[in-house]
Amino acid sequence: MSGLTEAAKQKIRDLLACYPSKQAVTLPALHIAQEEARCVTREAVREIADILELSPAQIHDTLSFYGFFKDEKHPLGENRIWVCRSLACMLRGGDELLAEVCERLHVSPGQTTKDGKATIELAECLGACDGAPCILVNDKLQLRMTADAVVSLAEGRA
């Protein structure tokens, strides 16, 4: 798989001015990489390491800690839908919502639908407990969800 585009590399280099250490750009750089390719490729990790003067292992250390970044074998679908399972959502059907969504879309949490339209993730508290059960679609919260609503979002109908 290929690495970062020149535009992405430039974006990363531009961020160096915001921090007193190059390593601090690790997380922003990983976000840039994943937004661009829907995953962080091995080559991208090497390129980020090169720009930040770190070893690929150091980048991967940080990357793997968060469970947020996907490798090139598991790229994200068009949309990434996180279904919250923490207590406030669980009390209002979060577990059932996740189970039904997974069943209807034929995926397990962490997987992408066959048509590549959506990746379903289980989430710990998304910070929208007032609208439980809630989901996160990419980086936008959606409150008071039903399985129908999530499935239509996943299928790109909403």
Add this chain to the structure above:
Amino acid sequence: MTFEPVLLRRWGKPNSQSIETYMADGGYTALKKALAMEPPKVIEAVQKSGLRGRGGAGFSTGLKWTFLPKDVQGPIYLCINGDESEPGTFNNRVLLEEDPHQVLEGIVISGYATKSTTAYLYLRYEYGDCYRTCEKAIQEMYAKNLLGKNILGSGYSLDIYLHRGACAYICGEETGLIESLEGKRAWPRIKPPFPAIEGAFRRPTVVNNIETMACVTQILDRGPEWFQSLGIPSENPKDPGSYGPKLYCISGHVNKPGLVELPLGITARELIDKHAGGVWKGRKAKAVVPGGISMGFLSADELDTKLDFAGPGKAGCLGLGTAAVIVIDDQTSMVDVLYNTCRFFAHESCGQCTPCREGTAWSAKILARIRAGQGTLKDLDTLTDISNSIGIMPGTTICGLADGAAWPIKNALKKFRPEFEEYITSGRRSQSLEVAGAH
């Protein structure tokens, strides 16, 4: 007398996010006031107000600022903790989505008071809308010289950078946040040195919460006396009191989940009944989480506990935490609830300290087995042992995550033990669904 919201007063108003709305409402006068004062005087005002950090630990904000070394040469960093991830908590989200300038003004005031040279607003990834509103608000501030070089001609300069997280609860621990900001895995640091002496990038650093920043703005605007006039005064010389307004998050089995601003010290019962429309479906509360799940549980007969900094502790909970109240009705199994909290902490343990890494995972496994109908009464003793042996309170971990993991276990097994025993001896299995998977 009903309390008029202060921190939330622009919530829901048209264009509440824009700098024009904010300034028309008197915004940034607090900053002007502060810039006219000497920085130590600003710290003094905040100390006088009795403001305690809103992030969970409840440490005095002004006092924290005084821990910075005097006459520092070189940068001082102000890190704003917007990694709000404690289950049940969403007040920072509302503040940033609805009224970012109130928070940002507080950041500039705090930066001025602490002579910080750069501020990093660490924002959890999930808050994409907050990120965008803040990004826009910061641009507006630069355009009006409320940020950048020589702010409003005061000679003080500050830049604020937004830094997005990547879904890890531990980044809310202040040194975990610093490590994450530095681009490393968010393993909390051993202390000392405390961040005030050696924090971000090994420089003197202050880490403050979002709601705390909003409070700073209002303290400068309305004066420390106004802040002191709200809440529960100190009960004894050792108690720093519970002053000011607080944003209470209410979720779970209530008719009206949401965010309410009230003076510190409302009881759980009053909060549920008067401000959340009562327990849903006409049921009764079985248990109430007083301040995010790491604080443990109040039982049904502890609902008159005051939700100030001291109250939950008196009822055997860990503390007020984030004042995020989650109501659990009487039809819910505490085994399911405890499994949920244990699974959460097992998922979020950073893995650095042996007792937390192993203890959280083990307790989640034990509860999973109990829920599968394979539990034994001995398991409850093992769980109690685990909960007593992990955390900074017994001294076995670097940070407080394990205390937060331990408290729900301790409280549940103390306050609801018969329910667990009955569950095990009757050979029951969980009715609720769980989907396995990973991310």
Add this chain to the structure above:
Amino acid sequence: MSTVFINDIEIEVGPKENLVQAAERAGVEIPHYCWHHDLSVVASCRMCLVEVGEKKPDGTIAMIPKLVPACQTPAKPNTVVITNSEKVKKAQAQTLEFLLLNHPLDCSICDQAGECYLQDYTYKYGKAQSRLNEPKVQRVDKYHIGEQIALFTDRCVMCTRCVRFTREISGTSELHVTNRGSVEEIDVYPGEPCNNKLAGNVVDLCPVGALCSKDFLYKKRVWWLKTQNSVCQGCSTGCSIHVDQEENRLYRIRPRENHLAQGSFMCDEGRFGWKYIESEARLFGPRVGKLQAASQHQTAHVGNGSSSKGNGTAVLHEQAALNELATVDPWPSVLNATRQAIKSVVDSAADRFAVVLSPMMFCEEAFMLAKYIKSINKKITLALGPVPVVGEDDIYPKGPKGEPPAPGKAKFTIRAEKCPNRLGVEAILKHFQGEVINFGTITERLNSKKFDGMYLVGGYPEAWLDASVLSKLDGLSTLIVQDFMNSPLTDMATIVLASATFAERQGTVVNHAGLAQEVQQSIRGATDIRPDGRLLFDLSQRQGMYSAASIRAEMAKEIPAFGAFAGEIGELGIQLFTTVEGKSA
């Protein structure tokens, strides 16, 4: 210095010491995994928890209510430490139960068994039974983690010593922690194994059986091994080492901590570079007289590193048999022939004989040979053999682009000078010859045919003379070679004195910084080879038995530079000379 109290034992401690170190001074063990004195403090394993308090001036003691990690707590004056209370014991047992939850019960096949801190601490501080009722987590082993190291993933206790080593000491940062919480593991980035030149140290640092040396894997249970103190011969750093052997076979070399020498670590060249000891190209006995032409061809082949190793030694054995020396000790007659050969050259023209000492020699050996030679005739030239230098000093920790650290930040240096004792041999040459004549001068004089005979000492693990020098030596009427390895040089020698490797000898080497350290004999060589010390002792017809200590005493009396040899050398060695370089890592 400050006074602290460890379980009521009053003890003086140095500045910057922590409570683990303070307790050690008091003879009290505080168990620990993650802490290592050469790495940053992370205080994460939580094995070293103790009760801590302060003794006030009025004699009262105020204890901190919670447990604290001893590794993270400085030993401040009047600190009171309790390591054996019920509270501490309970925490130790609990931490061990946590660490062992998912640890496999595979001690019977684990290399670490016998020197494993999980075993030892569980025996001393653990509880007999685990309360785990769930299946243990199984993880995939990672044999690919390094050329020399394998990771047995499920034995790991996540102390992160290995990760910190590659970040703080080697600076190469190949190892890292992957994932989070209870599913985290040690790993390398795909395609970037941990192959830095210091990588082997992570095996020693690993307190459990997670990181194992592939070279040693399943070779020997460690409790059978016997250990001798020695010094690495690979470069002029002169790392203190342990040589682990059993039944006269060497199995493993490990660094021996020595703050006067290299510190705690050693490089992989030294750690794994001893295999020449077992080379089939070793000389098995001495020889007098030139090889037959046909045999010479074959053995020369061997020395050139061809694959037909072994033929040479067979030929030599044959030669030995022909000389009728195989059944009796060949050495008295060989040494006699050697003395005669030297005499015959020297008698006609002493200045046409040269003796070349090797920087691989021990001080005692160089001294005996030099003294003997000069006692024959002062006009005999004493010179220094080739000093192997490969590249430049390799200094760690490396920067992100592989660059050396800033001056003063070095934590380990693999030196370019690939011999252990140039300084020691030079000091001896200065005494006996008045100057150090280097090998370049000797080859120039060879070129202008200034010599009729020569006595060359080798001891290098690899062939050490190039063809142009060899061709000049071939014309000499007397060519005595003292060496342990077959080579084109031994092939053309008129007398071969089959000597020994460092593992088979005893003596002293002086490192780059002037630190003299003793190498102890770990194993015996083949029957008909002779350790250089004894060989030279006998050659110079000294009375009695060779002992390095008595030669050192003699040196101390005769050579001012070796005055310090009058005393004991001790395990850490003694500072013999002050060098410009000083004692740096």
